[in-house]
Amino acid sequence: xxxxxxESLRKSFASTVAVDDFSLDVADGELVCLLGPSGSGKSTxxxxxxxxxxxxxxxxxxxxxxxxxxxxxxxxxxxxFQSHALWxxxxxxxxxxxxxxxxxxxxxxxxxxxxxxxxxxxxxGYGHRQTFQLSGGQQQRVALARSLVLEPKILLLDEPFASLxxxxxxxxxxxxxxxxxxxxxxxxxxxxxxxxxxxMADRIVVLRNGQCExxxxxxxxxxxxxxxxxxxxxxxxxxIAANVEGGTFRHPHVSIAVGVQDGPAVLAVRPEALGxxxxxxxxxxxxxxxTDFGSHIMVDVELADGTRLKAMTSPSIRWERGARARLVxxxxxxxxxxxxxxxxxxxxxxxxxxxxxxxxxxx
Amino acid sequence: xxxxxxxxATGGSEPAIGRGLKGLLLVALPVFLVGWxxxxxxxxxxxxxxxxxxxxxxxxxxxSYRFFFSDPYSRANLALTxxxxxxxxxxxxxxxxxxxxxxxxxTSRFADLVQSLxxxxxxxxxxxxxxxxxxxxxPNGTVDILLNAVGLPKIxxxxxxxxxxxxxxxxxxxxxxxLMLTAGLAGISNSAVEAARxxxxxPIRVFWHIILPRMGxxxxxxxxxxxxxxxxxxxxxxxxxxxxxxxxxPFMLRTFNDxxxxxxxKTQAVISFVFCLFFGIFYVWSIARNQRSQSR
Amino acid sequence: MIRTYSSTSGRFDWTGLAFTILLAIVIAVxxxxxxxxxxxxxxxYPSVIPQKxxxxxxxxxxxxxxxxxxxxxxxxxxxxxxxxxxxxCLPAAYAFARMKFPGRDxxxxxxxxxxxxxxxxxxxAIAAIFLQLNLIATFWGVVLIQLVGTLxxxxxxxxxxFQAVDRRMEEAARxxxxxPLRVFWSITLPQAGPxxxxxxxxxxxxxxxxxxxxxxxxxxxxxxxxxxxxNFINNQVVIQYGAVLSVILWVPSFIALMFxxxxxxxxxxxxxFGA
Numbered sequence: 019x020x021x022x023x024x025e026s027l028r029k030s031f032a033s034t035v036a037v038d039d040f041s042l043d044v045a046d047g048e049l050v051c052l053l054g055p056s057g058s059g060k061s062t063x064x065x066x067x068x069x070x071x072x073x074x075x076x077x078x079x080x081x082x083x084x085x086x087x088x089x090x091x092x093x094x095x096x097x098x099f100q101s102h103a104l105w106x107x108x109x110x111x112x113x114x115x116x117x118x119x120x121x122x123x124x125x126x127x128x129x130x131x132x133x134x135x136x137x138x139x140x141x142x143g144y145g146h147r148q149t150f151q152l153s154g155g156q157q158q159r160v161a162l163a164r165s166l167v168l169e170p171k172i173l174l175l176d177e178p179f180a181s182l183x184x185x186x187x188x189x190x191x192x193x194x195x196x197x198x199x200x201x202x203x204x205x206x207x208x209x210x211x212x213x214x215x216x217x218m219a220d221r222i223v224v225l226r227n228g229q230c231e232x233x234x235x236x237x238x239x240x241x242x243x244x245x246x247x248x249x250x251x252x253x254x255x256x257x258i259a260a261n262v263e264g265g266t267f268r269h270p271h272v273s274i275a276v277g278v279q280d281g282p283a284v285l286a287v288r289p290e291a292l293g294x295x296x297x298x299x300x301x302x303x304x305x306x307x308x309t310d311f312g313s314h315i316m317v318d319v320e321l322a323d324g325t326r327l328k329a330m331t332s333p334s335i336r337w338e339r340g341a342r343a344r345l346v347x348x349x350x351x352x353x354x355x356x357x358x359x360x361x362x363x364x365x366x367x368x369x370x371x372x373x374x375x376x377x378x379x380x381x
Numbered sequence: 382x383x384x385x386x387x388x389x390a391t392g393g394s395e396p397a398i399g400r401g402l403k404g405l406l407l408v409a410l411p412v413f414l415v416g417w418x419x420x421x422x423x424x425x426x427x428x429x430x431x432x433x434x435x436x437x438x439x440x441x442x443x444x445s446y447r448f449f450f451s452d453p454y455s456r457a458n459l460a461l462t463x464x465x466x467x468x469x470x471x472x473x474x475x476x477x478x479x480x481x482x483x484x485x486x487x488t489s490r491f492a493d494l495v496q497s498l499x500x501x502x503x504x505x506x507x508x509x510x511x512x513x514x515x516x517x518x519x520p521n522g523t524v525d526i527l528l529n530a531v532g533l534p535k536i537x538x539x540x541x542x543x544x545x546x547x548x549x550x551x552x553x554x555x556x557x558x559x560l561m562l563t564a565g566l567a568g569i570s571n572s573a574v575e576a577a578r579x580x581x582x583x584p585i586r587v588f589w590h591i592i593l594p595r596m597g598x599x600x601x602x603x604x605x606x607x608x609x610x611x612x613x614x615x616x617x618x619x620x621x622x623x624x625x626x627x628x629x630x631p632f633m634l635r636t637f638n639d640x641x642x643x644x645x646x647k648t649q650a651v652i653s654f655v656f657c658l659f660f661g662i663f664y665v666w667s668i669a670r671n672q673r674s675q676s677r
Numbered sequence: 678m679i680r681t682y683s684s685t686s687g688r689f690d691w692t693g694l695a696f697t698i699l700l701a702i703v704i705a706v707x708x709x710x711x712x713x714x715x716x717x718x719x720x721x722y723p724s725v726i727p728q729k730x731x732x733x734x735x736x737x738x739x740x741x742x743x744x745x746x747x748x749x750x751x752x753x754x755x756x757x758x759x760x761x762x763x764x765x766c767l768p769a770a771y772a773f774a775r776m777k778f779p780g781r782d783x784x785x786x787x788x789x790x791x792x793x794x795x796x797x798x799x800x801x802a803i804a805a806i807f808l809q810l811n812l813i814a815t816f817w818g819v820v821l822i823q824l825v826g827t828l829x830x831x832x833x834x835x836x837x838x839f840q841a842v843d844r845r846m847e848e849a850a851r852x853x854x855x856x857p858l859r860v861f862w863s864i865t866l867p868q869a870g871p872x873x874x875x876x877x878x879x880x881x882x883x884x885x886x887x888x889x890x891x892x893x894x895x896x897x898x899x900x901x902x903x904x905x906x907x908n909f910i911n912n913q914v915v916i917q918y919g920a921v922l923s924v925i926l927w928v929p930s931f932i933a934l935m936f937x938x939x940x941x942x943x944x945x946x947x948x949x950f951g952a
Contacts, residue, residue: 089856096852099849105868116863117853401777403776403778407768407771408778410765411765412769412784414824414828415825416787422799487692487693490690491697492693495697500938503934504935506927512910513708516710516714530725610796629798630889633797634889643808650799650801653798654795661794
């Protein structure tokens, strides 16, 4: 039962600012993912919560108590490291029992708790093994058990699956999510893999250059990205840069009526929201390649100005290389200076002539 | 996040200044010993040989140096030392380089054996080596016995000639030479050699154009280290070498202990420093450069 | 020599065989000769094989008082120097590996000074200082001069050992509630342990065989085993004394050194000297 509050956290190293005015509120039992490219400050935030870095300014509160000046050994946090950081001179049992021994628990109690923790991560009976006798996935499970056995208020996971292969990663993230929900433990999870974040998190915090770009539930992050960076970072996204003139986003290939002031803007359309219609003549986008994924076809097209786009189309229509197509967006978002300024659906699939009233596609 | 790794020592709980002070305190004693027992004696030796106590106070004087260079015996000792050092360095390279090249490029089962044998002398103290060499190449030693057994004449024994220390010093310094050269060769990738072979270069051309240019530095480091070790070596020249002229090591010991003449012993030491200055500077410089490239 | 590189495909490695035989002769023969002498009672020129084997000279060597005295002094010296060296160098090595402080790089490189000057010249310069301090021919004078020789080894190898310990292991221990000292004792030291143990062993053995400093500073009162060996070589008519002494001195340390070598690895040796 713990609540984590981070208030205007800042961390600057000699020449760079790693974390800049970061605030976050994590509710009890919530799993929040910190997602961002490398160097975005996500690990630094986690390490400050764990006590391994000193914040330059700001506060970290756990259940209202400011812990930001406490050393790591006196914080109610448990951390799972990227490289699992198991102590190779101790066996599995002693790795997990080390923290309990420091707390001077009776021996029988230690044995019971370690067995429970091993059962929890699916490694019952592995206590006598040496850590180097385990596979990568098992080592990471031991690291998880080592943190959980102390019943921390906050569980911190620092890219715990980064060193594992794709298949194992998917299995382990389900297990971790399972355990987390069963224990109801407040969890902060750092990753640079969007799949991981989308699959596990109650809430995703997208970071860039030490600042929060957006913090929302996964579906909102995907469907309603508030910044151009988030739009591009999560999932696939097509960007078309042009000007808004007289309330219309004008580009030689696509024009959309938008409710924003005139000026430069970037139109963002997901591949699944971008339709293609066959067209004759020299105008239109040129098909570069079409890849059949079975359930859908991904068509790469190039605009006259060199912009490349991806469109997800139904497998019923085949697109030949060099064919001409016009763009039929069904939904869009419009960004100016990284901020969302407009978004909406384009009414009616633009395959009929009537839709040309709303969407004027220049041919 | 390289910065985050170096920034926190044992958890970021203490202020940086306190940690800096703690670090300085921990290294204080060994650093003090370096200052007191290495840096200070060297400076003191230079100063005390140039500023000598005379009847009317301390005076600048190069008398002890002038004596050293005008005394034929001292000059002969210095010449012998330079000759021995040079011959040993050349011999070590001639013997060590082929072994190192073989170890680097061979994949056969002999490689491990050759390496073990080449490194073995590292585990033989030079005093035991001296004794072993006297029994082996000394007069009526094993070599003489074997030659006599097959009906050949005795060799002129190198024992108590300048070649005695040379044989001992090459034997003794071979392991480090091979190790350092092998370490230098490790930096040359197989693909670089394969590419050269691919365009038609023979073994000698590969050695001359691909390998030698890339290991020039490690050859120089090896030579520097060897020269520093051999120039003032003591045990082997003392036991195996001629009594007159003698190498700088035994010469200094005799001047200091038997003649009880610290001034001239110090002068001889300072002259040794000067002759090895270039190698010492190069050695430190190249290690400092390595350290820096590793820590970045 | 490069030929061997392309001859991996089954051609017999004649180069390797030649190196092996040549090295085996040059390296092994002198040592075999010493071994043979140690177990020989009579070996007159020009016989290839000793006339009489036996252990008589082992009894005689081991009953000499000067041998036992030298052994005792050598052991006391080596133990003192090694303990002192470990005591002052290991904390310093930890600081170099894990802490940031002003002058860190310069201080670290300063230990090279002991290798950057011709050794005996340096010893004479130190001896001149000891002359004024009345440390000549004293136990502690020899301890000090041998201590200087161990500094670089005892700093550089442990620094590498401490640096090789994954920092996250230490952080994980802090995370489960261990204080800084507890982390050092339970995590860092056991992890770096084998390498540090090897460094200590190397220090002990190399101090035991150190000859120049012990003679220059210690003579004539402090006579260590190597100094006694030089005496035997120069003044002793009975050849076997030296041979027996060599075997006694060499075998245990040889085993220790082979162990140290396995732990540290040959690469670290070369790196320790800057290759």
